[in-house]
Amino acid sequence: MKPNYTVRHGALEGVETFLAVARRRSFRRAAAELGVTPSAVSQAVRGLEARLGAALFTRTTRSVGLTEAGQRFFDRAGPAFAELVAAGEVARDLGQRPAGLLRLSVPRGVVPLILEPVIGSFAQAYPEIELEIAASEEMVDLAAGGFDAGIRFGQFIAPDMVAVRLTPPFPFVVVASPDYLARHGRPERVEDLRGHACLRIRRSNGAIAHWSFVDGAERIEAAVSGPLIAHDYPTLLGAAIQGVGLAQAPRPLIRAPIADGKLESVLDDLAVMTPGVFLYHPGKRQMLPKLRAFIDHIKSAA
The missing domain is CATH 1.10.10.10 (Winged helix-like DNA-binding domain superfamily/Winged helix DNA-binding domain)
Known part of the structure; x- marks a missing residue:
């Protein structure tokens, strides 16, 4: 018994x-x-x-x-x-002061974009907070996983979460290395992608993401194909820089490699806008001072 x-x-x-x-x-x-x-x-x-x-x-x-x-x-x-x-x-x-372990679930691509610029200053400002960053593409259950908050692209956040904007909206851009474009040419229309090696992302739900475009008021979902399926944007963009094929990624992630001449953008006039990056958590009533301090710090540093 x-x-x-x-x-x-x-x-x-x-x-x-x-x-x-x-x-x-x-x-x-x-x-x-x-x-x-x-x-x-x-x-x-x-x-x-x-x-x-x-x-x-x-x-x-x-x-x-x-x-x-x-x-x-x-x-x-x-x-x-x-x-x-x-x-x-x-x-x-x-419950009364910023202290303790603060656990965040974050996609790998967001770490250099959002977190790396503020980790040092946050640690200095709040020495009694231990910041743990779990970099994963999985859409985790915050409560079940023991996380205080998550950071994700806005379109993937459940409606029952409280979302705090961290970036303005931005486009998803198609990029390739100058070498790849010299060998294969620049696509001018969505239909041209059929003749190109397109690097793709597998979502956490198992589905391979289509490439999204907008032509005037019309939204276009393109089922592309190519030699690589990655589970995160850093891997995808690393392959694109090596000349493996075209990749579609959030503009903030490709800003540096474009500035360095490692990537060039194509089909810019068809780029689709996305809501941006948000921090999300279960609700204001459950927010401890450590999370409030992090949100205030990251917003002030933006």
Whole structure:
């Protein structure tokens, strides 16, 4: 038979009162310590004794002593209750000031774009916060994974999350290395992509992402093909820089390689706009000061 480890309702009721009486060896002094009446102390102890089924004190008109059951209960309940009090103080402390472990779930491509510029200044500003960055393309359940928040492209954030904008909207741009374009030519229309090696992303749900374009008011979803399927944008763009093929990626991620001459953009007039990058979390009521401090810091640094 499976043991029942459930704490009974009210199991801790009266324990603090019992411990005060046991320490003071006096109902009256315990009442003064707790700020209640002696009769309230007596009632709480009687209730505890009734639930335990054992007398905890021997009482005379002149003194109060512990029974054997009371002494054993005191020896074990005292340290346990002190731990509960300490745990409550730790929780209260984390609820009042920026401290503790802050865990974020972030796509790899967002780390250099959003986080690397602020990690140093954030660590300096909040030395009592430990920042943990889990770089993954998986759309994790924040609560189940023990994360305080996540960072994602806006179109992938569930509607029940509170979203905080970190970047303005930006286009998804098709890029390739100058060498690739010299060998294969520049596509001028979406239809031209059929003759090109197109590097693709597999989403966390297992689907291979289509390439998206906009022609006036018309949205176009193109099913392209090519020699590489990656699970993150850094891998995809690394292959594009090596001349493996064309890639479609968020403009902020390709700004540096374009400036360095490693990539060139094509089909710019057909680029589709996306909402941008957002930090998301379960809700304001559950936000601890450590997360509020991070949000304020990253927004001030933008």
